[in-house]
Amino acid sequence: MTERKRAIRPMHPRDPAEPHRAATALELLFDLVTVIAIAAAAEGLHHAIAEAHAGQGVLRFALAFFAIWWAWMNFTWFASAYDNDDAVFRLLTMVIMAGSLALAAGVDALFRALDIHLVVAGYVVMRLAMVLLWLRAAGADPARRTTNLRYAGGIAVVQLYWVLLVVLGSPGSTAFVPLMLLGFLLELGVPAFAERATTTPWHRHHIVERYGLLTLIVLGEILLGASLALQAAAREAFDVRLVHVALSALVITFAMWWLYFCEEEQLHGSGLRRALLWGYGHLPIFAAGAAVGAGFAVLVDIVAGHAHVPLRVGDMAVAIPLALYMAGLWLVRDRFVLAGPAGLVLPLFALAIVALPFAFPALEAIAALAALAAAIRARLGHRHPGHHG
Template sequence: MLASKPSIEKQQGQLHRLFKIRLKPMSPRDMQQEHRAATPLELLFDLVSVIAIAAAAAGLHHALAEAHYIDGISKYIAAIFAIWWAWMNYTWFASAYDNDDPLFRLLTMVIMAGALTLAAGISQFFEQLDFGLVVMGYVIIRLAMVALWLRAAKHDRARRKTTLSYAVGIALVQLYWVGLLLADMSSLSLFFGGFAIGIGLELSVPALAERHGTTPWHRDHIVERYGLLNIIVLGETLLAGSMALNQINLDNFDTRFVYLAISSLVILFSLWWLYFSREEQLQHKQLKLALIWGYGHLVIYLAGAAVGAGFALQVDILAGHSTTSILIAHYAVAIPIAAYFGGIWFVRDRYVLGSAAKGILPLFACLIIISPPLVGLGGVACLTVMSVYLRNHLASTQ
């Protein structure tokens, strides 16, 4: 028996009220909320980032093993920038506007799908300069961000100019990326010239939008989120140490793999310790410092994942799978460690330490470059941690 017209209208009304109740306004979050922490959805989002970062680090590892140094490093920087920039933009938005309603969750999942698409295209990008999947995934991520910013513009009237600037700016830059994809970019130099312009456009969007009014991001939440991504990045070094241990054969024992595994663990623990030391990150919410701190972490993330790729290259050389010089493999680890030290100095130490203490990380960055292979890197990393610990201890007793 067919339902009557009033009954159908009643059911439609109930369905409408259900969705109306469940969709929350995307109002600004409380910037002073206590104990603000990463949500399960954000942690799931980070899990997707793991896959993309691992793909980029693997691409760098194989490029170095095949002696494609300039090509591999350039593509690695491009891939990590795309992954980091997509992660960073979502993270700062969620810190300010995450209302955890169904539409926010669904748009976040669209962003994750875009990130997986991007990750799937990284190997083709390294092998053939085919960046179709990378751009496709990236554009999916960014268009979902446009939808999120438009939701924020609807409900946060006080910052409507800021949120609309984000939405319009992001959308326009995506037109540029699509145009770059359609253009003839078979030349590596031509591609990276166009890519550099795209980076400049992307970086300019937050800098211009935030001048209309600062979004209500939560300082402690942002600091935690950046720290969590750094742990993910350092996981590449842990993976390389595991690869070294896997090469150990009891029938033909090679102590070099043991030294390599120990060295990778020592350096991993040192890099973690230095980042999560006592010094305060992001001391205030001034726009200039927020941009320097937020953007400057790209160096830390690039370097952290590259350390793992450098150790993986050393495993290949010792196992006879690559003819690359062991000296080059040494610098493939040493230079990223030095850059990691410099990145921490750039975003944190130069703001919070005295004139003498702030020079510790730059000094040890130089020592890392001239240290001997394998054991030398781990030894200098340990000395760096000990010096920072002593510095903090002396500061606390004064």
């Protein structure tokens, strides 16, 4: 029996130059589970803003989204380097999916009372499965054994921290949120520490595709907002403003898609510093995409008379994350690939979009600015290509 046909195979490193490397069916299933968790976080943000608890809702959305994104990202980069598609890899991936579902189920309690018991339980299940995967890789890849053991040990230690926080911490204490933030910093430090020994053989084109797929997932939250607007218009007393909300959601979704999936390369080179900036820098991009969807859901509630906040708040709930999305794209990509005026398009339009709701409610103007930003960036991008940093 050939090694390829064996149910259990050594977890040898993948070739980072492998041609035609694409997302697998298992990775797509993993993304499907991630959709549920992201939707739960976006729904929590939507209800918090609509009930006039925006500050609290944004903080708790950030906490939930970090956990969702970090678990997704760690699995994605590991799979890019070591996916051997054997039975053990498949089963451990399914364990991670089960943990993701538990995490999603706990998001509501996190938003209501900062209760993180179920979120942490699901998260720890996901991360301990990753520890087993890194240990398998350490046994089959002697050249990167130190790196892989650092990953396994670092992840295990941080999970102990989360368990202790749940057991000993009090959600009502002033130190609880700072302690959670400390846990996130510890999580972020594990790859930076591990990869300094020897970098893992992740596949650049595969990683770019995986990030693009998650971008499509978060943009789907905005399309859901458009659907909610049309449903409200059909179900309740017709209000033309709901049609405006739906059309604006479509325009903004298309503009955000156009801005992300441009002709310029998302990630040029495979240096550790650049990879960390690009990989970590996508957190505000992904979170902002989901938050724009929550903002449109807030607008639907406001127009339908189900929210406790004015229309301006709904516009801000769309404009602020949209501006953050543009700023994030500039941070991880545009400042490296565009020169001159082209490199300033996204930060300038981000400033204009975030300022607009403070002057007057104008959702249609926000959508127009988003479309204009995509058009101008595409036009100037052809004229002012930059260097790759």
